[in-house]
Each structure stands twice: as C-alpha cells, then as structure tokens.
Amino acid sequence: MxxxxxxxxxxxxxxxxxxxxxxxxxxxxxxxxxxxxxxxxxxxxxxxxxxxxxxxxxxxxxxxxxxxxxxxxxxxxxxxxxxxxxxxxxxxxxxxxxxxxxxxxxxxxxxxxxxxxxxxxxxxxxxxxxxxxxxxxxxxxxxxxxxxxxxxxxxxxxxxxxxxxxxxxxxxxxxxxxxxxxxxxxxxxxxxxxxxxxxxxxxxxxxxxxxxxxxxxxxxxxxxxxxxxxxxxxxxxxxxxxxxxxxxxxxxxxxxxxxxxxxxxxxxxxxxxxxxxxxxxxxxxxxxGGKNAVLVSRHADLDRAALGIVRSAFGMQGQKCSALSRIYVEAPVADALIERLKAQIAAIRIGDPAAREHWMGPVSTRAAYDDYAAYSARLQQHGARLLAGGEQLKGAGYADGLYCAPTLAEAPLDHPLWTEEMFLPIVMLARVDSLEQAMREANASAYGLTAGFYGDAAETDWFFAHIEAGVTYANRPQGATTGAWPGYQPFGGWKGSGNTxxxxxxxxxxxxxxxxxxxxxxx
CATH class of the missing domain: 3.40.605.10 (Aldehyde Dehydrogenase; Chain A, domain 1)
Structure with missing residues (x-):
C-alpha cells in the first residue's frame, strides 16, 4: 500500500x-x-x-x-x-x-x-x-x-x-x-x-x-x-x-x-x-448548502458523463452539500444519456455499507428517510415523472435500516423541487435547447457551491467563464460535482453556499x- x-x-x-x-x-x-x-x-x-x-x-x-x-x-x-x-x-x-x-x-x-x-x-x-x-x-x-x-x-x-x-x-x-x-x-x-x-x-x-x-x-x-x-x-x-x-x-x-x-x-x-x-x-x-448542477453538451462523452453523474448524485446517498442535484442536458442527447443513467443506477449494489460489495448504504437519519418518501411523491406531480427509484427499500436485508433507492426524475423547469436542497439520493433532469439555457438555469439557484460540465474543449472554457459556483469540474468521470481534496481542490461556495x-x-x-x-x- x-x-x-x-x-x-x-x-x-x-x-x-x-x-x-x-x-x-x-x-x-x-x-x-x-x-x-x-x-x-x-x-x-x-x-x-x-x-x-x-x-x-x-x-x-x-x-x-x-x-x-x-x-x-x-x-x-x-x-x-x-x-x-x-x-x-x-x-x-x-x-x-x-x-x-x-x-x-x-x-x-x-x-x-x-x-x-x-x-x-x-x-x-x-x-x-x-x-x-x-x-x-x-x-x-x-x-x-x-x-x-x-x-x-x-x-x-x-x-x-x-x-x-x-x-x-x-x-x-x-x-x-x-x-x-x-x-x-x-x-x-x-x-x-x-x-x-x-x-x-x-x-x-x-x-x-x-x-x-x-x-x-x-x-x-x-x-x-x-x-x-x-x-x-x-x-x-x-x-x-x-x-x-x-x-x-x-x-x-x-x-x-x-x-x-x-x-x-x-x-x-x-x-x-x-x-x-x-x-x-x-x-x-x-x-x-448546495443545489448543484451539471451541464451536458450534445458533444459530451455520454459514458463518462453518466459515470460522473451517478457517482456524484448517489455517493453517500446524496447526503453531501456537494452532491449533484440538477442535470441540464441538451435535448438531442437526452434520451441517450437517460438510458446510460438508468443502466448505471440499476447496477448499484445497496446494503450494509461496511460490506465490500455494497456501494450505497442507508440515509443517515430517520428524518431524511421520511423526507425521501415525501419528495418521491412530489416527483410524480407538477408534470414530473420518475425514471428510476422513488421507493424506500423495506424487503429482505433492508427492513431494519433506513434504505432508499437511488432516484432519477425528469421534471419541467417550473417544478418547485428544482430550488429545494433535498440532501438525498435524488437527482432531477431537464432537457434544454442550448447550453446557454442550461447555464441560465444552473445560475438561477440561490446556491453556488459546486458545478460540473461535460462537453468539448471550447465549451469547457465557456463553462468556467460563466458558471456561478465555487468548486467546478469539467469532464470528470470520478464525480461530476464531488470529490474535492485538500491540496488539490479548494472547497467553498458562492452566494447562499458560503458567507466568506x-x-x-x-x-x-x-x-x-x-x-x-x-x-x-x-x-
């Protein structure tokens, strides 16, 4: 070692x-x-x-x-x-x-x-x-x-x-x-x-x-x-x-x-x-807090984007202030990205997190567990639909813990949960007509902690120039919005994510x- x-x-x-x-x-x-x-x-x-x-x-x-x-x-x-x-x-x-x-x-x-x-x-x-x-x-x-x-x-x-x-x-x-x-x-x-x-x-x-x-x-x-x-x-x-x-x-x-x-x-x-x-x-x-967004270009490597999105949305069951909460993807590649995300989510192993074979464990608190059920219900309202997850896990191996399924939902841009920090294994997706629209939506948040991007080199320069967040990542498979480490990535937020x-x-x-x-x- x-x-x-x-x-x-x-x-x-x-x-x-x-x-x-x-x-x-x-x-x-x-x-x-x-x-x-x-x-x-x-x-x-x-x-x-x-x-x-x-x-x-x-x-x-x-x-x-x-x-x-x-x-x-x-x-x-x-x-x-x-x-x-x-x-x-x-x-x-x-x-x-x-x-x-x-x-x-x-x-x-x-x-x-x-x-x-x-x-x-x-x-x-x-x-x-x-x-x-x-x-x-x-x-x-x-x-x-x-x-x-x-x-x-x-x-x-x-x-x-x-x-x-x-x-x-x-x-x-x-x-x-x-x-x-x-x-x-x-x-x-x-x-x-x-x-x-x-x-x-x-x-x-x-x-x-x-x-x-x-x-x-x-x-x-x-x-x-x-x-x-x-x-x-x-x-x-x-x-x-x-x-x-x-x-x-x-x-x-x-x-x-x-x-x-x-x-x-x-x-x-x-x-x-x-x-x-x-x-x-x-x-x-x-x-x-954070309400962290990723922008996915029509020129993105979608396999890399899907991997980074899943790792950031569901690592530690989404209970990170840096966790990915919002996906804005250009419409021409939205369906292809969704299929990759659904496949990645289906492959996640959930259970006792101290066991080597499990990547996702329970949420940390009973309040979070109860909130998950309420948010999942709301993600089937106001024009939203669940693409994966949405269920508390209560079967064999889960009954005595606080386990929740990793959840992906597609929602219109006026859905109220785009602005709420859920702090759970839930990520929302919206199709956009352009990266400019995606940037407007990403920056409309009251928070500005982390943000991610997947696209080509010129688009990446544009992303760094315009995104309103303190910690930013581009084309990163290890995590779309998470993974800062002392000495490598300073970690702090803009706007409502930090006061200094x-x-x-x-x-x-x-x-x-x-x-x-x-x-x-x-x-």
Whole structure:
C-alpha cells in the first residue's frame, strides 16, 4: 500500500490490503459497541447524567454507544476552559503548535481503519467513503501546518518609513481571536470537525467542538486523537448535544470569539447575523448548502458523463452539500444519456455499507428517510415523472435500516423541487435547447457551491467563464460535482453556499481565524 495515496479521486481502485485491514478493524470495533462515552472538557471525561443512544442507520437494532448530552452547564465549563487556556496556547511558538498538529495527523493515520469503521456504522457511508473522510482529516492537519510554515506564522516585515532622523520599523502580524467554536454536521462528522478544528488550533485559537447529535461518536474519536497527541488541557474541548440546546448556548456564549459552522443555509445565516449583532462583530465562517448542477453538451462523452453523474448524485446517498442535484442536458442527447443513467443506477449494489460489495448504504437519519418518501411523491406531480427509484427499500436485508433507492426524475423547469436542497439520493433532469439555457438555469439557484460540465474543449472554457459556483469540474468521470481534496481542490461556495468567499484548504483559509495587527517601532 505504500504506493497508494487515498483521495476521493483514487478511492475507486484500492489495493486488497486496504480491504483486509478495514474488515479486521470492523471485527474489533463491533466488540466495543454499546459503551458509554463522555464529553471532553479541560482534559477530562465528563458525564452529564443525560445520554443520547446512538443507533446505526444500517440496522436500528445496533446500539453503537451512549453519548452524553451537553446542557448549558457543560457549555459554560467548556467555554471557560477554552478561554482560560487561550493565553498560554496563543503564546506558544507557532512552530510548536505545528509540531503538535502533525502529531495529531499521525495518530489519525494510525487509527484510520478503526475510525473509518466507526464512521461507516454511524453515518451509513460505504467503507471507501469512510476511509476517505478519515484520511482527509489527517491531511487537513498536515495541510494547515504547511500553510503556517509557508507563511512563517503570518508575521511579515514591512518596509521602514522613509524618515531621515528616525528608524521606523514596520511589520504585519496576524493574531488569533480566542476561544473558537466549531459546529460540525452529521454527513462528514470527522472531516468537517477536524478541518476547522485544525485550522483554529494551528493559528493559536482554542476550540470547543460540538458534533451533530446524530453523529456523536466521530467527534469523540477525534477528541481522543487530540488528547493522545498531547494537546494541553482546555485547548480543545468536545461536546455532543442538540443544536437548539448546546449549539445555541455556544453561539450566545460571551467567551465565543469566532464560529465555524457547517450545515443548512437557514441556520448558518442565523448564526452569522447573530455574530454581527454583538456589541462588536465576531467572525463567522458559515459553510452552507448546495443545489448543484451539471451541464451536458450534445458533444459530451455520454459514458463518462453518466459515470460522473451517478457517482456524484448517489455517493453517500446524496447526503453531501456537494452532491449533484440538477442535470441540464441538451435535448438531442437526452434520451441517450437517460438510458446510460438508468443502466448505471440499476447496477448499484445497496446494503450494509461496511460490506465490500455494497456501494450505497442507508440515509443517515430517520428524518431524511421520511423526507425521501415525501419528495418521491412530489416527483410524480407538477408534470414530473420518475425514471428510476422513488421507493424506500423495506424487503429482505433492508427492513431494519433506513434504505432508499437511488432516484432519477425528469421534471419541467417550473417544478418547485428544482430550488429545494433535498440532501438525498435524488437527482432531477431537464432537457434544454442550448447550453446557454442550461447555464441560465444552473445560475438561477440561490446556491453556488459546486458545478460540473461535460462537453468539448471550447465549451469547457465557456463553462468556467460563466458558471456561478465555487468548486467546478469539467469532464470528470470520478464525480461530476464531488470529490474535492485538500491540496488539490479548494472547497467553498458562492452566494447562499458560503458567507466568506474563501474556500476550505485554500491559500486564504487560515487568515480567517486571525486578525491583523500593524506594528510600528521607532528606534
């Protein structure tokens, strides 16, 4: 495996040894199911007396563990711990913080199979998606350390003032804010916790992480990596609990110096607005939703397009903010593309995602499962028709889980679901008369996260020039709209998909966790 580099682009042809090690980790992990897990505050495990039972969406009879529900008391303790730890962590040389972040990365890599097995059981991801997420998290810790080194800790000497009688020395120094809150989503509970946590920590902020109530295990496993790497007590703290309870208390806490949130548009905008309404504004990085489109030209390689579309629409059961939701295909090739898509969908193997033979697993939550039924009904109204799927799977092998069939629907352009983020294994298709019409429809969305294109070289240049999205792909069989990896594709949205205009893992991401101080010293 030494020559194999796991990314979302390479995950489709892994070596056999990867499967062997994952399966052994799964066997070992199953022996630990049902245990109690504490919060992690000021270097200590904390029990609250209020627990969340986490059951697997693969089989609701599997109790993965009992996790503590944080209330206002635990939020206050975690924020106080982070606030008190901040002066010493900020004063630590940035080179030492980088050293500790790289130690976290190595521990994640050492535990990649065990953590990935837990992520698969907790979210319903297939083994390769789960392994990719955990490995990506290690890369985040390394990548942000690299950026700190490349920018010399964001401490830059500027020219002296042009004075004859004095030496006036100038510099720009970026400094951390304080106790930073990270609120992670359920679909990437390890990577979208670990990514912003690593960015906040390496830049000198302390952190309180709240994992999604649907996926508390991943955050706990991340906390153990940070603890075992030697991060000082109070510098990192982990809470699990509800958004309305623990989440809102974190947003409102007086020690909260900044927030990174990943989730829905409505919640993200409410958090961002709340930080602006403070006596002085606090930074908020809100990564929000997507309603991602692909444009398919009459000149496209339709086999490549069908493969990329299916991978992006149904990978992780469509529960990615980058998942493909809208297909606009030029009418002369629409029928040919539909036939290829139907064949690809029919070949998808669905079942326990930890098993090697299954590519699609269950949706992650009961709410998503119920939403799927409602959306499927609506996709048979207003002139729409189902071309594949549309059914909750309840037969043998599915009865105890939250399984839904991958769904393709053709709909008129005025159908209301073209504008709703469904976050499910559902993709809609419309025939268009031209690429110009396809572009107008793609850009009409309130979101602007990812977008894809299949066509010839000249059309591809035109696509990149006109599409309104932060992450764009052309002629990519690995995924029409998905598959960003740190160091290869920065990941961030335009319009309602993100509030900063800066992308995760880009050159410009870390300065968002810092504020600038101009220093002038006259000799």
């Amino acid at each position: 030494s020559d194999f580099k796991l990314t979302y682009s390479t995950m489709f042809a892994p070596p056999e040894a990867l499967h062997v090690r994952f399966e052994q980790a799964l066997v070992d992990l199953r022996e630990e199911l049902g245990r109690d897990h504490g919060l992690f505050i000021a270097g200590q495990d904390v029990l609250t007396g209020q627990t969340l039972e986490k059951r697997s969406p693969i089989d609701r009879g599997w109790l993965l563990g009992r996790f503590q529900a944080a209330g206002e008391h635990e939020v206050d303790a975690a924020m106080n711990a982070a606030h008190e730890a901040f002066p010493a962590w900020r004063a630590m040389p940035w080179q030492r913080r980088v050293e500790l972040m790289r130690r976290v990365a190595r521990l994640i890599e050492e535990r990649v199979y065990r953590i990935a097995a837990a992520v698969s059981l907790e979210t319903g991801k297939n083994r390769m998606e789960a392994l990719g997420e955990v490995q990506e998290t290690a890369v985040f810790f390394d990548h942000y350390s690299d950026l700190m080194e490349q920018n010399q800790g964001y401490d830059h000497v500027l020219p002296n003032d042009p004075l004859e009688d004095f030496t006036s020395r100038n510099r720009s120094v970026l400094k951390p804010y304080g106790a930073w809150v990270v609120i992670a989503p359920y679909n990437f509970p390890f990577a979208l916790a670990g990514g912003p946590v690593s960015a906040a920590l390496v830049t000198g902020n302390t952190v309180v992480l709240k994992g999604a109530s649907e996926t508390p295990w991943a955050g706990r496993l991340l906390a153990e990596c940070l603890r075992d790497a030697g991060i000082p007590d109070g510098v990192f703290n982990y809470l699990s609990g509800s958004g309305r309870g623990a989440g809102q208390a974190l947003v409102d806490h007086p020690h909260t110096a900044g927030i990174t949130f990943t989730g829905s548009y409505d919640v993200g905008m409410a958090i961002a607005r709340a930080q602006l309404a403070r006596p002085y504004p606090r930074p908020c990085i809100a990564e929000m 205009g800066k992308a995760i893992a880009s050159f410009y991401y870390l300065p968002q966790y810092l504020r600038e101080q101009s220093q002038t010293r006259v000799d």
